[in-house]
Amino acid sequence: MPDGVVGEVVTTEVVGDVALVCIDNPPVNASGHAVRVGLVGAIEALNAEAGVKAIAIWCAGRTFMAGADIREFGKPSKEPVLPEVYNILEASEIPVVAVMHGTALGGGFELGLAAHARVAIAGSKVGLPEVLIGLLPGAGGTQRLPRLAGVDFALDMSLSGRQVSVEEAQAAGAIDRVVEGNPRDVALSMAQEVVAGTLPTRRTSEISIEIDHTALDGIRAATQKKSPHLVNPLKCIDAIAAADQPIAEGLKVERQCFLDCMETPQRAGLIHAFFGERAVSNIPEAKGETRDIQSVGVIGGGTMGSGIATACLLAGLPVTLVEVAQEGLDRGVATITKNLEGAVSRGKMSEAKKEAALASLSPALELDALADVDLVIEAVFEDMGVKREIFGKLDAICKPDAVLASNTSYLDVNEIAESTSRPGDVLGLHFFSPAHVMRLLEIVQGKQTAPDVLATGFALAKRLRKVGVLAQVCDGFIGNRILAHYALCSGYLVLDGASPAQVDAALEGFGFAMGPHKVGDLAGLDIGWMTRKRKAATRDPAERYAGQIPDRICENGWFGRKTGKGYYLYEGGAPVPNPEVATIIDEVRAEQGITPKSFTDDEIVERYMTAMISEAARVVEDGTAKRPLDVDMVFLFGYGFPRFRGGPLHYADTLGAAELVARIERYAEEDPHYWQVPDILHRMAADGTSFADLNKG
Structure with a gap:
């Protein structure tokens, strides 16, 4: 078979007696219709010609296939659907090795499970995140993963939605080999090893397993108790329970369970939350020029101020923490230290990064210490007189292009801005407690807030890994x-x-x-x-x-x-x-x-x-609020609204x-x-x- 394009996003390269099939569908090589058509075309054409002895599938760009194409969500599916593609792949007479890098998620990981051997670049991750959007792995994942790695590992991955290191996946048996190198070169060498017999291949569907259905009943009961409102975790268990049947029967059970989940209101709510989190900052106000933020000042070492400082330090931003008394300053530093130690214990940062973060924390007792910072976040007592006094002083102390933000929960940002000679530099950044944990950040636009200051608020939210939501000034803003x-x-x-x-x-x-x-x-x-x-x-x-x-x-x-x-x-x-x-x-x-x-x-x-x-x-x-979805995201990420209900206004539509x-x-x-x-x-x-x-x- 000659080298060339199969479809628009799948290319085939023949090197000697092996073929390299490359998926190039930026930005994340999602399994859209063109990819599905291209993969089927490549596999069938290579088998028909029988000119090669091994096939390696790899992806261009920064990641292996990272899931479904979100542009196709909510639209009628087009043939071939992903389960059919992977059945064709697994049925290939020519052995297929999948070479994964970056993040192989959902259908991407299921592609690997359907291949005859799985190789991953060191440091990559795999995952089955469908549970997080009200679904379950629907392209063979509930049938092939238990066969390769056992029921317990399959349940853990499928029910948690967590991303697993390829090293952990290899230890469980889900991946055959972890190597260093770039994807294309690894794909070539692994295909050649398949031909040489040094990389064994097998069809996952031919592996037989036994399942303890009594134990699964206990897991099912515990899952229902933990998540009484959700259908999809139970359906996922039902699908995995069928993995001891012939794979054709198991895949039928998986497909029906998947379709059952598609019809639930929980799936609709979780999908709304998924898209809303991405859409909330997709507004003109978030996309303009921004000011360069390389250092932050936080005024107030209480619970909120310490949490804000922690969030900034976790994001790699140096922080100057200002308090009026040494006792309060010491307490704030102690709280920040405890927060960072907690991040280390939870595996969120290394001990070395914790020490580096603490080294970039500068405690101070005078506002003058903020003269050179790029952004100041005031987090003091909720009193207008106190805040106006502080901002009046900041006006004289801070450099001309510094952004001045108040963490007020209720108060009028316009009135606060009036205490300065530069109201365009002022906005509200309303964090939620604990500020280093809660993901919501209300970005409050004053009537004179400059466009680049507002855009900087959104850029900060992204850097802090928070969900930034635009709000206008009123008592209490949105939430x-x-x-x-x-x-x-x-x-x-x-x-x-x-x-x-x-x-x-x-x-x-x-x-x-x-x-x-x-x-x-x-x-x-x-x-x-x-x-x-x-x-x-x-x-x-x-x-x-x-x-x-x-x-x-x-x-x-x-x-x-x-x-x-x-x-x-x-x-x-x-x-x-x-x-x-x-x-x-x-x-x-x-x-x-x-x-x-x-x-x-x-x-x-x-x-x-x-x-x-x-x-x-x-x-x-x-x-x-700009849109109903902005309200929904505020309540999902700041007020504990049940995610599976999608937010108050999504829920309102169900009524x-x-x-x-x-x-x-x-x-x-x-x-x-x-x-x-x-x-x-x-x-x-x-x-x-x-x-x-x-x-x-």
Whole structure:
């Protein structure tokens, strides 16, 4: 067979008695239709001519095939589908060796599993991440991996979605050899070894295994308990359980399990989250010129400031940490050190990198130490007077092109910027605690924030491996503004008859990792108390106040976990409801003449989610958030919203605008001030549109 192109992205090169089949489909050699057609064409043509004795498949560029082509998601599949391609590959009379480098993920790793031998470049990784988008390995992975590496390894890879080093995969039997070299040269030498007989080949489908189905039943039960809302992990186990059948039968089971997952709402939610994470920064504001950030100053060594400093150090940015007193500075350095040590213990960084990071940390007691840094992030007490004073000083201290950012959670970034002579240099960078762990970063655009400053915020988010979301100025921006609204609903539920523990349990049953009262205890109840006091003078007299109960809890000095007592008691072991809170609730109900009524868990979830969606809709309508997906990403990455539900506005689309309008109108009969239908929902109910339609627009 002559050298040349097979399809548009697959080329065949014949060298002596071996053939090298190269996939070149940048940027990640995804298994799109052209690749599938090209692979089938190459394998069939080489077998028909029978002029070569071995075939090596390799990929150009920085990685082996890294999964499916996301451009084909949501579209009808075109023949040949990937399972058919790999069945043809495995059936090849000429032995095929796959040479993997970079990351061989999903269909890429399954290509290797279908080959007759698997070789990987040292330092590469393999993975089956389909579980993370509500699916399972659907191109033979659940059948071939157990045959090569055993059921336990196949379950681990398939259910975790983790990327595995090729060295670990080799130890398990999933890869035959790990070598050094560039992919093309390795492909040539490995094909030649196949011909020489020094690299053994075999068809994976011809390997027989025995499966302990009783043990699998136990794994299935444990998985269902751990992830009660998800279908795909159980379907994945069902598919792997069929790997002791003839492979044709096992592949039929895998295919049906895959198709079953495709029809689930969880798959739709996880796909929305997958694409939303990538789309959220795909906006003009994130793509312009940026300022060069090579050093960062952080003002405040508390929990938030220390977390922000840690995040920057982990990203390789030198940090100057400023505090007003030596005691606070020492505490901040100690917290950062502990955070970095935690990163070492979790395998996120080496001991040498930790020491280098600490060496690039410069503690200081004067703002003058920030004179030469490229970016300053203020993370002090949430008080406008304090922040304006700091920014006024920074205006005089910092170099002309420095970016000045506030980590404020609620306050007006425009007012903060007015305390400087360069408001164009000012923006909000709202991190979420713990800042070195939580992935959300709200990038708040002031009315005078310069375009390159805004783009720099997105560049920083990318460098810190965070999900940057654009927000406009309002009290609480996107997330905390919505939180303030649905927190009222939670307060009303407790005032009217539910217990804090019941509200928490109902929402945890919906999929939240923690209910709102447990979250409040974790964050510190004094934060909400301070906000309520700040906003008291502007509270609408017609508003039904829901803060009496948490106010009285805070007046007792019970701020949650940090004081050992809040809505729950923290005396070792699992938290238990604080009985004194029940007394406070009874007292407040009696004072307000409230006769408590019962709520079902479903009623709690319905009201809570409708309140969240209502304010989220207003945030989109008034432009505080650019698109519905921005709201969804804020809640997925900053507020623990269950990922499989896709975010509050994706979830809203599963209910429909008409249903939401009907709910709000029904609740408004009890409280017309709080329950008001957003205009956007009225319009959507009338014209049959959805939030997904707004994302497309």
